[in-house]
Amino acid sequence: MITVLRCAVLALLFSASVQAETTAPAQEAAPAAAKTVQPAAKVPPVAKTAMPKAPLIFPPGAGVMHVPLAQSKKMLEVFTYQPAGADENTPVVMVMTGVDRNASTYRNDWITVADQYHLRVIVPHFSEQEFPGAAGYNLGNLVDSKTHRRLPKSQWAFSMVDNLFTTLQKQGVTGQKQYYLFGNSAGCQFVHRMLTLLPEPNVKAAVCAAAGWWTLPDTDQRWPYGLREAPVAVNQQQLNDYFAKPVLIAVGAEDDDPENHLLRKSKQAMAQGTNRLERAESYFTTSQQRAEQNNTPFNWHFMDLSDIGHSGSKMSVFAAGQFAWFEQHNAFHL
Secondary structure, three states: OHHHHHHHHHHHHHHHHHHHHHHHHHHHHHHHHHOOOOOOOOOOOOOOOOOOOOOOOOOOEEEEEEEEOOOOOOEEEEEEEEOOOOOOOOOEEEEEOOOOOOHHHHHHHOHHHHHHHOOEEEEEEOOOOOOOHHHHOOOOOOEOOOOOOEOOHHHOHHHHHHHHHHHHHHOOOOOOOOEEEEEEOHHHHHHHHHHHHOOOOOEEEEEEEOOOOOOOOOOOOEOOOOOEOOOOOOOHHHHHHHHHOOEEEEEEOOOOOOOOOOOOOOHHHHOOOOOHHHHHHHHHHHHHHHHHHOOOOOOEEEEEEOOOOOOHHHHHHHHHHHHHHHHHHOOOOO
16 A cells, blocks of 8 residues: 555656646746837938038139029039129129130130229130030020920020029129120120020120121011021010110121131121121111111111221220220210
């Protein structure tokens, strides 16, 4: 009996020992299984803030500005000069280059006279790469050279000049309400077409010198020698405003070489005259007649300058004196 009881007790102890070995690890593992991994906290994205655009500053002396163009990723390179003591109240002259697009040369030609007459000078650089050929510059970049479709107004070279001045106004660089406009040779082609085609430019007065050929302000001739089928429609009120604006058509009395290699020889150009002198006279006379026919004021003047041939530097000196006189007397010095 004692033996039986001893065997029973031993069996019971053995069973408890086995159960403890098999259940203890499970009890220890249970808490580990209960742990849950918390998701990483979401880091809010860093807000992208646009870098503020640096304000435009008119450089002292001779300098260069790079001005963003409206509705475009392009920057317009602009050569500038202002004399000592110039500020936001100093008169502004926009200078359009000749066919070489040599903006720095034209800026340098104006340094002495800008000092003399206390003028701020701005010379936009319409590069051949960005504004190719006569269509890109002389004719104002009105039409895409590949598709032949009219470009948006913001891409016209004419608009860019006017918008450049507006940008300077908005940023407080200039307090002037209008600017003077000068162009020689291909620059004069630019100037007279800009004043013809661009509605209400901020131009106080203009000197347009020695264009090789002209766009007549009527519809008798097809574009680009006249306004018939022009890519931009011009109404009579625009022409009236142009005729009423103070404009001085100038040309050297010795700029009469019919064999100049840059002179256009097309049939329509030759109809305007055989040289720059004759063509300038023809443009002025035709415009005067159109103004008279429409009974509208005509505030233009014509000057042929003795002892001057085809010279951008000499015309720059002449124009600077005219603008200085106009600033004081509200009229050209004739």
